Amino acid sequence: MNKSLVVILSFLLFAVEMNCANSQKKISVGSEKTLIVYLSRTNNTKVVAELIQHKVGGELIVLIKENPYPEDYQKIVDQVDRENEEGYLPPLKTEIEDLESYDTIFIGFPTWDMQMPPPMKSFLTQNDMSRKTIIPFNTNAGFGVGRGFEQLRELCPESDILEGFSVEGGYEKRGVFLAIKGEREEEVSDQLDTWLQKIGLL
Ligand SMILES: Cc1cc2nc3c(=O)[nH]c(=O)nc-3n(C[C@H](O)[C@H](O)[C@H](O)COP(=O)(O)O)c2cc1C
Numbered sequence: 543m544n545k546s547l548v549v550i551l552s553f554l555l556f557a558v559e560m561n562c563a564n565s566q567k568k569i570s571v572g573s574e575k576t577l578i579v580y581l582s583r584t585n586n587t588k589v590v591a592e593l594i595q596h597k598v599g600g601e602l603i604v605l606i607k608e609n610p611y612p613e614d615y616q617k618i619v620d621q622v623d624r625e626n627e628e629g630y631l632p633p634l635k636t637e638i639e640d641l642e643s644y645d646t647i648f649i650g651f652p653t654w655d656m657q658m659p660p661p662m663k664s665f666l667t668q669n670d671m672s673r674k675t676i677i678p679f680n681t682n683a684g685f686g687v688g689r690g691f692e693q694l695r696e697l698c699p700e701s702d703i704l705e706g707f708s709v710e711g712g713y714e715k716r717g718v719f720l721a722i723k724g725e726r727e728e729e730v731s732d733q734l735d736t737w738l739q740k741i742g743l744l
Pocket residue numbers: 581582583584585586587588618619622652653654655656657681682683684685686710711712713714719720
């Protein structure tokens with residue numbers, strides 16, 4: 543084979559390889575240093591957490607309470623109301639041993655009682671979030687995040703908190719459990735892209 547043909551073919555092969563490598567590359571804010579901590583009862587916030595992980599990488603950790611909340615909707619509503627009134631912080635089963643090694647932490651929770659659920663308050667109170675970049679996200683039944691992001695700022699005064707993402711999820715009271723699926727999941731995924739681009743993570 544003539545020498546210049548070999549050079550041209552090698553160059554073409556290199557260009558094709560580079561293109562494949564780039565199209566497979568996961569856009570990441572540094573997988574080994576990013577954590578996604580979330581709380582979810584009916585999996586809407588879980589789906590959003592997984593979409594975020596798919597887009598930016600990182601470790602996914604679900605918050606589990608030591609004593610589970612009641613299955614019954616009205617019972618959990620009453621218990622959460624009481625816990626909020628008393629400022630009770632429920633003990634958690636979930637422990638993150640090497641939290642200090644993460645510098646970017648996504649914090650995801652559903653709106654409960656128009657605020658942050660007590661187990662997430664426990665997590666943010668028990669762990670040192672200072673000097674970390676915190677990125678909040680939320681699902682709700684259509685009434686918004688309530689005081690949730692404000693409470694996050696109060697609980698993490700020494701953190702750099704980026705603009706949060708809040709989206710409509712389920713409506714357990716009306717029997718709508720996991721709503722972020724199928725076409726709705728695709729819609730939420732697009733909204734996540736817009737948000738992540740806006741805050742500079744995509
Ligand atoms: C105890 C409890 C209280 C809730 N309170 C509210 C509320 O005040 N406002 C609201 O919009 N949604 C409220 N919701 C609905 C959830 O925020 C919504 O269904 C969310 O998408 C659930 O997320 P998950 O599927 O990750 O658990 C409440 C749900 C529960 C279980």
